[in-house]
Amino acid sequence: xxxxxxxxxxxxxxxxxxxxxxxxxxxxxxxxxxxxxxxxxxxxxxxxxxxxxxxxxxxxxxxxxxxxxxxxxxxxxxxxxxxxxxxxxxxxxxxxxxxxxxxxxxxxxxxxxxxxxxxxxxxxxxxxxxxxxxxxxxxxxxxxxxxxxxxxxxxxxxxxxxxxxxxxxxxxxxxxxxxxxxxxxxxxxxxxxxxxxxxxxxxxxxxxxxxxxxxxxxxxxxxxxxxxxxxxxxxxxxxxxxxxxxxxxxxxxxxxxxxxxxxxxxxxxxxxxxxxxxxxxxxxxxxxxxxxxxxxxxxxx
Amino acid sequence: xxxxxxxxxxxxxxxxxxxxxxxxxxxxxxxxxxxxxxxxxxxxxxxxxxxxxxxxxxxxxxxxxxxxxxxxxxxxxxxxxxxxxxxxxxxxxxxxxxxxxxxxxxxxxxxxxxxxxxxxxxxxxxxxxxxxxxxxxxxxxxxxxxxxxxxxxxxxxxxxxxxxxxxxxxxxxxxxxxxxxxxxxxxxxxxxxxxxxxxxxxxxxxxxxxxxxxxxxxxxxxxxxxxxxxxxxxxxxxxxxxxxxxxxxxxxxxxxxxxxxxxxxxxxxxxxxxxxxxxxxxxxxxxxxxxxxxxxxxxxxxxxxxx
Numbered sequence: 001x002x003x004x005x006x007x008x009x010x011x012x013x014x015x016x017x018x019x020x021x022x023x024x025x026x027x028x029x030x031x032x033x034x035x036x037x038x039x040x041x042x043x044x045x046x047x048x049x050x051x052x053x054x055x056x057x058x059x060x061x062x063x064x065x066x067x068x069x070x071x072x073x074x075x076x077x078x079x080x081x082x083x084x085x086x087x088x089x090x091x092x093x094x095x096x097x098x099x100x101x102x103x104x105x106x107x108x109x110x111x112x113x114x115x116x117x118x119x120x121x122x123x124x125x126x127x128x129x130x131x132x133x134x135x136x137x138x139x140x141x142x143x144x145x146x147x148x149x150x151x152x153x154x155x156x157x158x159x160x161x162x163x164x165x166x167x168x169x170x171x172x173x174x175x176x177x178x179x180x181x182x183x184x185x186x187x188x189x190x191x192x193x194x195x196x197x198x199x200x201x202x203x204x205x206x207x208x209x210x211x212x213x214x215x216x217x218x219x220x221x222x223x224x225x226x227x228x229x230x231x232x233x234x235x236x237x238x239x240x241x242x243x244x245x246x247x248x249x250x251x252x253x254x255x256x257x258x259x260x261x262x263x264x265x266x267x268x269x270x271x272x273x274x275x276x277x278x279x280x281x282x283x284x285x286x287x288x289x290x291x292x293x294x295x296x297x298x299x300x301x
Numbered sequence: 302x303x304x305x306x307x308x309x310x311x312x313x314x315x316x317x318x319x320x321x322x323x324x325x326x327x328x329x330x331x332x333x334x335x336x337x338x339x340x341x342x343x344x345x346x347x348x349x350x351x352x353x354x355x356x357x358x359x360x361x362x363x364x365x366x367x368x369x370x371x372x373x374x375x376x377x378x379x380x381x382x383x384x385x386x387x388x389x390x391x392x393x394x395x396x397x398x399x400x401x402x403x404x405x406x407x408x409x410x411x412x413x414x415x416x417x418x419x420x421x422x423x424x425x426x427x428x429x430x431x432x433x434x435x436x437x438x439x440x441x442x443x444x445x446x447x448x449x450x451x452x453x454x455x456x457x458x459x460x461x462x463x464x465x466x467x468x469x470x471x472x473x474x475x476x477x478x479x480x481x482x483x484x485x486x487x488x489x490x491x492x493x494x495x496x497x498x499x500x501x502x503x504x505x506x507x508x509x510x511x512x513x514x515x516x517x518x519x520x521x522x523x524x525x526x527x528x529x530x531x532x533x534x535x536x537x538x539x540x541x542x543x544x545x546x547x548x549x550x551x552x553x554x555x556x557x558x559x560x561x562x563x564x565x566x567x568x569x570x571x572x573x574x575x576x577x578x579x580x581x582x583x584x585x586x587x588x589x590x591x592x593x594x595x596x597x598x599x600x601x602x603x604x605x606x607x608x
Contacts, residue, residue, distance in 0.1 A: 110407065182444035188405060190457035190511055191434030200460065205447060299447050
C-alpha cells in the first residue's frame with residue numbers, strides 16, 4: 001500500500017466517523033430533551049406543591065378533621081383514613097377475583113372456545129374504559145339498585161376494584177405465563193394434580209409479579225377522583241370512616257383535594273397542597289414497595 | 302446375577318407394602334461389579350422377561366398431523382430401553398405417551414394402545430394423575446423447582462400424601478440419586494445454585510422419591526458435560542436393579558453403553574411430501590442393533606453414515 005493510498009483510506013475513515021459522531025450526538029440530545037421534558041415538568045409540580053403545602057404538614061394535619069369554618073385548624077384525618085380503608089377493601093376484593101380470573105384464563109380456558117376469546121377481548125377493552133364510566137356503573141349498580149349499598153366506603157372500594165381489576169388480571173396473567181412450562185411439567189410428572197401444580201408451583205412462582213401488579217393497580221386506584229365523587233365520597237367529613245364498611249359517610253384524599261382547590265377561600269385552597277403531599281408520599285411508598293418486591297423476590301428462571 | 306434379577310419384583314412389592322422403606326439399589330462404585338452388570342446385559346432368557354409396557358399400533362398426532370405412528374414393541378421390566386433416531390422422528394413424543402404427558406398439549410391425540418401391566422393407559426377409566434404417580438419422568442433440561450434441595454425432593458411425596466419421616470424419604474431419594482454426599486450439608490439451599498449435572502441428578506432423585514415403577518428419561522444428558530453424563534449413566538445402570546428405564550437419547554454411544562434394548566426411529570415423508578412422520582425401523586437387543594442391524598437404515602445411522 002502506498003503512502004497516498006493510506007492517506008486516502010485514513011481520511012475516508014475519519015470523515016465517516018465524524019459524520020456518525022454528529023448523528024449519534026444529535027440523537028442523544030433528542031432523547032435527553034424528551035426525558036428532561038417530562039422530568040422537569042414533574043419536578044416543577046412537586047417543588048411548587050411542596051412550597052405551598054410543606055408548612056401544613058404536621059401531626060395535627062394528619063389527625064384533625066377538615067373544617068370549612070376553621071381552615072387554619074383543618075386536617076385530613078377522615079380523608080386519609082378513608083383512602084387507606086378504601087385501599088384495603090379494594091385489595092381484598094381485587095386480589096382473589098383478579099388472580100382467580102388470571103388462573104382460569106391461563107391454565108384452564110380453551111382458547112378454541114369463543115366465549116373464552118370473548119372474555120379476553122372484554123378484559124382488554126375494560127382496561128381502556130374511562131374511570132368516570134366506572135363511577136356511573138358504581139352509582140347505578142352498586143350504590144343504587146340492585147346492590148343498593150348506598151354511598152358507603154364498601155361501594156367506593158367495589159367501584160375502584162372494578163376499575164383496576166383489568167390491570168390486575170393482565171399483570172397476573174403475565175406473571176403466570178412467565179413461570180416456565182418445564183416447572184409445570186416437572187410437577188405433573190411427579191403425580192401432582194393440575195390444581196396442586198397451580199397452587200404449589202405456578203402461583204408461588206408468579207407471586208412476586210402478581211404482588212407488584214396489585215400494588216401498581218392500587219396506586220392507580222388511590223388517585224382516582226371521578227368515580228369516587230359519583231359513588232358518594234364526600235370532601236369535608238368531620239369523622240373517621242365507620243369500621244363497618246357498609247354504613248356511614250366517608251371521604252378520600254382525592255375528593256378533598258378537588259373540593260379544596262375549587263373553593264374560593266385561599267386558606268382552604270392551601271389544604272389541597274398539603275393533601276397532595278400526603279397522597280404523593282403514600283404513592284411513593286407503594287411504588288417503592290413494588291420495586292423492592294420485584295427486585296427482591298423476582299424469580300430468575 | 303440371575304437370582305438377583307428374579308428376586309427384584311418381590312423386593313419391589315415388599316418396598317411398596319412398607320410405603321417406600323427399603324428398595325434402594327445396591328450402591329456400588331466397584332468397577333468389577335459394574336462390568337459384570339454390563340456383561341449380563343441381554344443375557345436374560347427371553348422366557349423370564351416381563352413386559353412392563355406393550356405398545357400396540359401407537360400413534361401420536363398434533364392437530365391432526367401425525368408425528369409418529371405404528372409403534373409396536375414391548376418394554377421389559379428391569380431393563381433400560383433406549384429410543385434413538387434423528388431429530389423429529391417422534392422419540393420424545395412417544396416417550397411422553399408412556400406417562401400421559403402429552404395430555405398437557407391440548408392438540409395432541411394418541412391412538413393405539415399403550416399397555417402398562419396389561420392395562421391400556423389411554424383407557425376410559427384411567428386417571429392420568431395416577432399414571433404419573435407410577436411412572437416418573439426426567440426431562441431434557443434439568444428443571445428443579447425454585448425451592449431448596451430438600452423441598453424439591455419432598456414435593457412429590459408431599460403432594461401424594463406419603464406418610465413417614467420426610468427427612469428419611471429425602472435422604473433415601475438423594476442417596477438413590479447419587480447426590481447425598483455432595484449436598485447433605487446444604488439441603489436448605491436453593492437448588493438453582495447447583496451445577497447442571499447436580500440439578501439433573503436432583504431431578505432423578507426427585508422422580509425416585511415417589512417410588513415409581515418406571516423412570517422415563519427424555520435426553521437426560523443432552524445439556525451436560527461428559528463427566529456429569531458418565532455419572533448419570535452409572536446411576537442408570539444401578540437404578541436398573543429396581544426400576545425399569547426408558548431413555549431417549551441422541552448419543553448413540555450412550556445407548557450402546559447403558560441400554561439392553563434399542564428402538565431405532567426414522568423420519569418418513571408422506572406421499573405428498575408435506576408431513577414428516579416418525580416410524581420404528583428396528584427394535585432389538587442393543588448389541589444386535591449396534592453390531593449386526595437387520596435394516597440398512599439402522600446400519601447407516603449407527604455407523605454414522607447418516608444423521
